[in-house]
Structures are given as C-alpha cells and as structure tokens.
Amino acid sequence: MHKNLSRVQIKSADKGQVSAVFATFNVVDKDGDVTLPGAFEDGAEVLISSYQHTSWQGALPVGKGVIRTTDKEAILEGQFFMDTTAGRDTFEVVKQIGARQEWSYGFDVIDAESGMFDGQDVMLLKKLKTHEVSPVLVGAGVNTRTLAVKSQKEAARVNPATAYNAAIRPHETRVTTKRWNGAEVVAELPGDATIDDLRAVHAYVDPSKDPTQKTAYRFPHHHGVGGEANLRACLIGIAVLNGAKGDHGLSDPERKAVYDHLAQHLIDADRDVPELKAELGGALKYHEEAADVMARLDSLIERTSEVMALRRSKGKALAAPSIDLLEWIYEDTRTLRSLLDTPQEDAHREFARFIAANLTTGE
Structure with a gap:
C-alpha cells in the first residue's frame, strides 16, 4: 500500500x-x-x-x-x-x-x-x-x-545528533540586519496563525504548552511568516542562551538545539558565531560582551514599552528617575557612535552596509 x-x-x-x-x-x-x-x-x-x-x-x-x-x-x-x-x-x-x-x-x-x-x-x-x-x-x-x-558546510558546523524535540530545526532563508523588535514582530502575527506559521518565526516551542498559542514559542528571529531571519535577533538569542537575561530555563540539549538553529543563520551569512558557553556567567570576548549588552537593551526596550503602556492606561507618566536613567543610556549609546565616527570606520561601515544590502536582496 x-x-x-x-x-x-x-x-x-x-x-x-x-x-x-x-x-x-x-x-x-x-x-x-x-x-x-x-x-x-x-x-x-x-x-x-x-x-x-x-x-x-x-x-x-x-x-x-x-x-x-x-x-x-x-x-x-x-x-x-x-x-x-x-x-x-x-x-x-x-x-x-x-x-x-x-x-x-x-x-x-x-x-x-x-x-x-x-x-x-x-x-x-x-x-x-x-x-x-x-x-x-x-x-x-x-x-x-x-x-x-x-x-x-552545515554538516560540519551543526551536530546532527542534537535533540530537536522542542527546538525547531535549522533551515536556510534570507537574512537581514535591519532594526529588530521581537515584541512587535510577535504582536503583529495574526490571531489565526497556524502552528507552521508560529514555527516559521521562532526557534523554540515549549513542549508543555499548547503549540497553537503564541505563548508557547520563544526566540523569535524572523520578520513574520516567510520573512528574513534577523541577524541581530540571532545574536541576541545566543546571548540569552549564554545568560544575558539570567536563567533561560532550557535543558542542555534544548539549549544546544536552539543555538544550532540561530547559529546556522549566522553561518549562512558568513558571520562569526559567538561560542555557546559551557556555563552561564563565564568570561566574554569583546564581541560577545557587545551581543550581551544588545540582548539586555532589547529586554529593556520591551520592558519599557510595557511599563509606559501600563502607566498611560492609568493616566500617569514614567517616573522622573526612570526617565533620567533612559536618557543616560541614550547618551552612552551616542558616545559609542562617536567612537565609530572616523573616516576609516565610516568606510568600513559603508562596506558592511553594502554587504548587508546584498544579503537582504539576495543579489
């Protein structure tokens, strides 16, 4: 038959x-x-x-x-x-x-x-x-x-023996480095999104939860169903696996499987892949520390959006001390930008933008 x-x-x-x-x-x-x-x-x-x-x-x-x-x-x-x-x-x-x-x-x-x-x-x-x-x-x-x-190349970089019982298997797709806001991406997914739709955006589904619900999924990194994989989101995800937001709550096999998924997008884009640390809280290389900060900032942006929405619903504004902290963070990021503003770094940045544009368009 x-x-x-x-x-x-x-x-x-x-x-x-x-x-x-x-x-x-x-x-x-x-x-x-x-x-x-x-x-x-x-x-x-x-x-x-x-x-x-x-x-x-x-x-x-x-x-x-x-x-x-x-x-x-x-x-x-x-x-x-x-x-x-x-x-x-x-x-x-x-x-x-x-x-x-x-x-x-x-x-x-x-x-x-x-x-x-x-x-x-x-x-x-x-x-x-x-x-x-x-x-x-x-x-x-x-x-x-x-x-x-x-x-x-994939066979050499991704361990085929990794368990994918909860993590979603690596796959090939277009990539981008454009602005990323994971909360916005998830919120914009339609209410009738199918399991395949939700799996297409994330790298992990909690096996203990209902797979038809958005809340069962973690590590979003695609710009919607069928959208490009965002390299910033992949780096943020790996930083989270390395402890950027504390205990990620995954078993060791699940952690490795999520890492393999996110790492594969970076490999496909010929980007360096941060190491998966043997334990949380280990020493970080410079580029790993930068990714760690980006992950924490991503979390802060999401939390700030939630807090401000809640306070607006009560007719209140953000407290002055909190506003000061956010202003200081913004000033510090401008300082980082100024460190890059040299003729040589400008040339490097423009070349990086050219490469990223080609990766996004597939040319």
Missing part, C-alpha cells in the same frame, strides 16, 4: 541528506486514516524510492535512511545516492521543487482496526511495516514537510 503525504519545506544543499516528516499522528488524513503513535518502528531502515514510487516497478532506489519518531510525527533521516545519476537527479528535483514537494510512503499493515475519531468513521493504523519513502506529485497527509537537506 502507498500513503501520500503533502506539505514540504526544503533547504537547498548539495550533500544529498534529507530530513522529512512523512507521517503525523492522531489526525485524519485524506484517505480517512488515523496513524497512531507507535505505528512506526523507531530506527527502522527504509529505502528512498525513485520518483512516484517507481522502484516498485523496477526503477532503482535513489537513497536510503532510517525512521525517527516523536510523540507527534515520524521523520525520515535519509541519504540520497549522490554517486548515481538517479540519486543526484531525484535529489535535485526535490531541492528545486522546494515547498511544493510532496512525499509518500509504501507500507504493509501489521495491525489496524475500524473506529471513530473526532466523530468520523476511520481506519486506525496501529502498526505498519514501512518499505520505502518516495517524493511524489500529489499527497494526502496533514502537516508533513521536508525539514532539511544539508550541505557539507
């Missing part, structure tokens, strides 16, 4: 590795089936079929991989056969189709039964034997997607 799955998000690369969600659990798919957690064997080996399952008709397989499962989905971690023409061609097609690419898998039913789900008569798939996963033209799945295809 074949089950077709839709919705992909691809990351351009040249190594031939692919990571794709090929099944989601506890949802009714277009075939009227509900795949239950435990239906797939975690770690089971599978083949990647040639396009449209044609390996069943004699075409050579184009890759192989293993199945990884979470409590919500099944994931193919695969490798295309890049030393074969069929493997390279299929991988290139998958890469070029990008977000429109759909996937399907071929399987035997080991255990299933008829039942009810959300008021519908369905077939409950309890245990499956998956033989292959294939890119196809039309799919039937719910919330499935290609997570990533990895380049050699």
Whole structure:
C-alpha cells in the first residue's frame, strides 16, 4: 500500500541528506486514516524510492535512511545516492521543487482496526511495516514537510545528533540586519496563525504548552511568516542562551538545539558565531560582551514599552528617575557612535552596509 503525504519545506544543499516528516499522528488524513503513535518502528531502515514510487516497478532506489519518531510525527533521516545519476537527479528535483514537494510512503499493515475519531468513521493504523519513502506529485497527509537537506558546510558546523524535540530545526532563508523588535514582530502575527506559521518565526516551542498559542514559542528571529531571519535577533538569542537575561530555563540539549538553529543563520551569512558557553556567567570576548549588552537593551526596550503602556492606561507618566536613567543610556549609546565616527570606520561601515544590502536582496 502507498500513503501520500503533502506539505514540504526544503533547504537547498548539495550533500544529498534529507530530513522529512512523512507521517503525523492522531489526525485524519485524506484517505480517512488515523496513524497512531507507535505505528512506526523507531530506527527502522527504509529505502528512498525513485520518483512516484517507481522502484516498485523496477526503477532503482535513489537513497536510503532510517525512521525517527516523536510523540507527534515520524521523520525520515535519509541519504540520497549522490554517486548515481538517479540519486543526484531525484535529489535535485526535490531541492528545486522546494515547498511544493510532496512525499509518500509504501507500507504493509501489521495491525489496524475500524473506529471513530473526532466523530468520523476511520481506519486506525496501529502498526505498519514501512518499505520505502518516495517524493511524489500529489499527497494526502496533514502537516508533513521536508525539514532539511544539508550541505557539507552545515554538516560540519551543526551536530546532527542534537535533540530537536522542542527546538525547531535549522533551515536556510534570507537574512537581514535591519532594526529588530521581537515584541512587535510577535504582536503583529495574526490571531489565526497556524502552528507552521508560529514555527516559521521562532526557534523554540515549549513542549508543555499548547503549540497553537503564541505563548508557547520563544526566540523569535524572523520578520513574520516567510520573512528574513534577523541577524541581530540571532545574536541576541545566543546571548540569552549564554545568560544575558539570567536563567533561560532550557535543558542542555534544548539549549544546544536552539543555538544550532540561530547559529546556522549566522553561518549562512558568513558571520562569526559567538561560542555557546559551557556555563552561564563565564568570561566574554569583546564581541560577545557587545551581543550581551544588545540582548539586555532589547529586554529593556520591551520592558519599557510595557511599563509606559501600563502607566498611560492609568493616566500617569514614567517616573522622573526612570526617565533620567533612559536618557543616560541614550547618551552612552551616542558616545559609542562617536567612537565609530572616523573616516576609516565610516568606510568600513559603508562596506558592511553594502554587504548587508546584498544579503537582504539576495543579489
């Protein structure tokens, strides 16, 4: 049997590795089936079929991989056969189709039964034997997607063994260095934003919270759904992981996984990536200290906006001592700017702006 799955998000690369969600659990798919957690064997080996399952008709397989499962989905971690023409061609097609690419898998039913789900008569798939996963033209799945295809550079810089149970996997996108205000970005997300929309903006979702709610997400760094990744936000996020705002509340694997996500955007922009400190409160290099200050200032701006909005609602103004502090901070930032205002630094800054503009426009 074949089950077709839709919705992909691809990351351009040249190594031939692919990571794709090929099944989601506890949802009714277009075939009227509900795949239950435990239906797939975690770690089971599978083949990647040639396009449209044609390996069943004699075409050579184009890759192989293993199945990884979470409590919500099944994931193919695969490798295309890049030393074969069929493997390279299929991988290139998958890469070029990008977000429109759909996937399907071929399987035997080991255990299933008829039942009810959300008021519908369905077939409950309890245990499956998956033989292959294939890119196809039309799919039937719910919330499935290609997570990533990895380049050699990414494989060298990002540890593939990192746990992504709560952090969102690294991906490739356009980047920018323009002004960043995370609170504004999140506030502007529509009230009916989907889980995919929210995941597209953030680097972490709290597994203990409702993933349909904005409050479940942390480390925003994209300018809206489909927007560029902001390099300032990525640096702020890494500074937070290093303790700029105190205890971040993440486990060590989650902290590393969020770091990998944010670091990947900096790597793609050929920017230096601050080190992830072994412990909070460690000594900082100069550029790490600057990022730390930027993170604290970002937090202060967000807090100031909240305080001022609250005081205005009560017909009050910000207290004079607080206004003095903000004025002094502003004066100190102007002093920093004056340190950069030399002919040589002006030239460097203009060159940096030129590079940033090209990164933003993709030219």
